[in-house]
Amino acid sequence: MKTTIKTIAVSAVAATALMGASSAMAEGERYVLVSHAPDSDSWWNTIKNGLALAGEQMDVTVEYRNPPTGDLADMARIIEQAAASAPNGIITTLADPDVLSGPIRAAVESGIDVIIINSGTPDAARELGALMYVGQPEYDAGFAAGQRAAGDGISSFLCVNHYISSPSSTERCQGFADGLGVDLGNQMIDSGQDPSEIQNRVTAYLNSNPDTDAVLTLGPTSADPTILALEQIGLAGDIYFGTFDLGGDIVNAIRDGVIQWGIDQQPFLQAYLPVIVLTNYHRYGVLPGNNINSGPGFVTADALDLVAELAGEYR
Amino acid sequence: MSSMGVAVDERIKETSKLRKALIRPELGAIVGTIAVFSFFIIFAGDSGMFNAQGVLNWSTVSAQFMIIAVGACMLMIAGEFDLSVGSMIGFAGMSIALISVTLQWPVWVAILLTFALCIAVGALNGIIVVRTGLPSFIVTLAFLFILRGFTIFFPQLIERRTIIGGISERAEGDWLAPLFGGKIGGGFFNWLADMELIGVFTRGTRMGEPIVNGIPMLIVWALGLMVVAHIVLTRTQFGNWIFAAGGDAQAARYVGVPVNRVKIQMFMFTAFCACVFATCQVMEFGSAGADRGLLKEFEAIIAVVIGGALLTGGYGSVIGAALGALIFGVVQQGLFFAGVESSLFRVFLGVILLFAVILNTYIRRIITGER
Numbered sequence: 001m002k003t004t005i006k007t008i009a010v011s012a013v014a015a016t017a018l019m020g021a022s023s024a025m026a027e028g029e030r031y032v033l034v035s036h037a038p039d040s041d042s043w044w045n046t047i048k049n050g051l052a053l054a055g056e057q058m059d060v061t062v063e064y065r066n067p068p069t070g071d072l073a074d075m076a077r078i079i080e081q082a083a084a085s086a087p088n089g090i091i092t093t094l095a096d097p098d099v100l101s102g103p104i105r106a107a108v109e110s111g112i113d114v115i116i117i118n119s120g121t122p123d124a125a126r127e128l129g130a131l132m133y134v135g136q137p138e139y140d141a142g143f144a145a146g147q148r149a150a151g152d153g154i155s156s157f158l159c160v161n162h163y164i165s166s167p168s169s170t171e172r173c174q175g176f177a178d179g180l181g182v183d184l185g186n187q188m189i190d191s192g193q194d195p196s197e198i199q200n201r202v203t204a205y206l207n208s209n210p211d212t213d214a215v216l217t218l219g220p221t222s223a224d225p226t227i228l229a230l231e232q233i234g235l236a237g238d239i240y241f242g243t244f245d246l247g248g249d250i251v252n253a254i255r256d257g258v259i260q261w262g263i264d265q266q267p268f269l270q271a272y273l274p275v276i277v278l279t280n281y282h283r284y285g286v287l288p289g290n291n292i293n294s295g296p297g298f299v300t301a302d303a304l305d306l307v308a309e310l311a312g313e314y315r
Numbered sequence: 316m317s318s319m320g321v322a323v324d325e326r327i328k329e330t331s332k333l334r335k336a337l338i339r340p341e342l343g344a345i346v347g348t349i350a351v352f353s354f355f356i357i358f359a360g361d362s363g364m365f366n367a368q369g370v371l372n373w374s375t376v377s378a379q380f381m382i383i384a385v386g387a388c389m390l391m392i393a394g395e396f397d398l399s400v401g402s403m404i405g406f407a408g409m410s411i412a413l414i415s416v417t418l419q420w421p422v423w424v425a426i427l428l429t430f431a432l433c434i435a436v437g438a439l440n441g442i443i444v445v446r447t448g449l450p451s452f453i454v455t456l457a458f459l460f461i462l463r464g465f466t467i468f469f470p471q472l473i474e475r476r477t478i479i480g481g482i483s484e485r486a487e488g489d490w491l492a493p494l495f496g497g498k499i500g501g502g503f504f505n506w507l508a509d510m511e512l513i514g515v516f517t518r519g520t521r522m523g524e525p526i527v528n529g530i531p532m533l534i535v536w537a538l539g540l541m542v543v544a545h546i547v548l549t550r551t552q553f554g555n556w557i558f559a560a561g562g563d564a565q566a567a568r569y570v571g572v573p574v575n576r577v578k579i580q581m582f583m584f585t586a587f588c589a590c591v592f593a594t595c596q597v598m599e600f601g602s603a604g605a606d607r608g609l610l611k612e613f614e615a616i617i618a619v620v621i622g623g624a625l626l627t628g629g630y631g632s633v634i635g636a637a638l639g640a641l642i643f644g645v646v647q648q649g650l651f652f653a654g655v656e657s658s659l660f661r662v663f664l665g666v667i668l669l670f671a672v673i674l675n676t677y678i679r680r681i682i683t684g685e686r
Contacts, residue, residue, distance in 0.1 A: 073604075
């Protein structure tokens with residue numbers, strides 16, 4: 001029984017400490033960023049850092065929320081909950097309009113300013129009554145990458161999709177195929193999120209389809225294991241390799257010539273800019289007149305040093 | 316039995332009424348509920364958590380947990396597990412979407428067919444467990460993968476996407492859909508808004524309408540399932556059979572309890588609950604996704620264990636499981652209102668789970684007198 005009391009005491013102390021820390025934050029506007037990413041997706045760390053930095057610089061309170069498993073129905077509840085806590089603004093993604101447009105519209109109509117980032121389109125954002133859209137149009141980015149690859153003489157590819165349940169991931173693959181001028185067909189695989197599974201599936205696909213020209217990955221989650229897979233089967237540096245998004249291993253691979261280019265949608269800006277825009281809007285009533293494209297920017301082996309230094313933190 | 320023996324039976328030990336009232340499986344969950352609410356009233360009382368919108372938010376989340384926890388609780392008392400609940404949720408939602416949107420059949424047909432399909436899969440789970448004597452842990456783990464795999468494969472194959480929308484348009488005017496996706500009590504909330512007791516939208520197409528415009532059917536289902544399951548479990552012969560099947564299956568067989576049938580029926584009931592969850596979700600959001608319901612089986616089991624049920628079966632309470640779901644929902648949503656970093660949610664969950672199990676073990680030892 002004594003141990004039980006101890007457990008209660010310790011958890012109570014821990015809880016009070018956490019509460020104290022959170023209530024000691026700066027006075028002022030409060031903004032909540034709701035993402036669709038599961039806890040396991042490390043790419044969103046850049047978003048968290050960008051958000052925290054903007055909060056610090058503008059002296060506003062910022063909070064980051066996400067559904068732990070990436071379940072979009074849970075995300076809808078988180079947006080409803082964010083709206084109930086009456087913040088000055090909500091920054092969120094539109095990963096699935098069917099599920100999320102209801103809660104987002106309700107938030108807008110209850111008087112909260114909303115900015116859509118990352119997943120979604122400018123049109124969808126306007127329809128919901130959001131102030132603006134900050135992000136990278138996914139299909140267009142895939143298309144641009146496809147055209148670039150076509151110029152480099154590519155005619156077939158493997159798209160390693162680690163987040164197949166998100167329509168925007170599929171759009172990237174589809175855009176790339178259309179940019180190349182080929183049919184997507186069976187060139188997209190559902191790799192899952194587990195590194196060793198991804199590695200094995202890429203190996204298996206390339207072994208059974210030896211005439212594949214190129215590999216396209218959709219982020220560090222699928223790129224890092226794919227690099228390992230290529231090294232293992234001796235195709236690293238030989239096969240044409242492009243990826244969406246950046247991360248530590250991707251930057252090194254670009255430097256080593258294993259990856260030809262990375263498409264940076266500059267997630268930092270997707271978290272940082274909305275906070276700046278919202279704060280200035282609420283303080284001085286000023287608002288930029290258009291949507292903001294945070295990407296695509298192609299990162300190649302040239303001028304890689306600053307990117308390398310900040311990869312995974314702010315890049 | 317003679318007429319004299321009814322009043323006092325000297326073989327039964329006398330216990331005081333107070334002790335009887337206190338010593339019950341859900342005691343731990345009752346204490347936990349009070350503790351959790353006190354905690355959030357102190358730390359998040361003025362954050363919007365207890366305004367109409369906030370209350371609706373955590374009630375809805377708790378109701379979701381409650382629906383699957385009731386099923387998991389009945390099954391756990393009957394001595395079995397179902398790890399395929401989360402996958403079943405994704406599977407059922409996708410089944411409704413494919414039948415109603417892709418095949419263009421009426422939504423009520425889609426819902427009824429999906430219920431039939433889910434209950435059949437539940438029965439299959441049960442039959443395999445009973446016939447092979449394998450642990451249900453393994454059998455349902457297999458179905459966790461099988462169902463999730465189909466949930467991703469079929470929409471990919473047929474529609475080339477993994478999220479299928481457009482169900483809301485199909486469900487308009489349907490007679491069965493509002494039973495899952497509708498809201499009740501709209502007039503009451505309009506009245507509350509007129510009395511200025513709850514907030515209204517300040518702009519947009521719904522300006523002047525109350526922000527909370529009804530109680531979702533999800534919550535009605537949760538309470539309904541809880542009441543029915545509680546009555547069946549505590550007031551009927553079948554309820555006793557469930558306890559007996561989970562407590563000691565062999566002894567139960569000797570006294571004539573159809574243990575196999577009871578277990579299979581409980582698997583079917585769990586599948587039914589998962590299907591209710593999925594149908595409510597699909598009707599509310601208008602789309603089905605291949606990743607819906609991930610890890611929900613563990614959330615159901617956690618709620619049931621917080622509610623005082625024994626993992627080995629034969630002991631537990633539906634009311635306890637419902638309170639466990641309430642604690643789970645309130646903590647999950649409440650931590651946000653209290654401004655706690657969201658990644659710490661799991662830490663709190665772990666602490667609560669551990670604390671609940673320790674407390675429940677003490678209570679059970681007092682009740683059963685085991686050492």
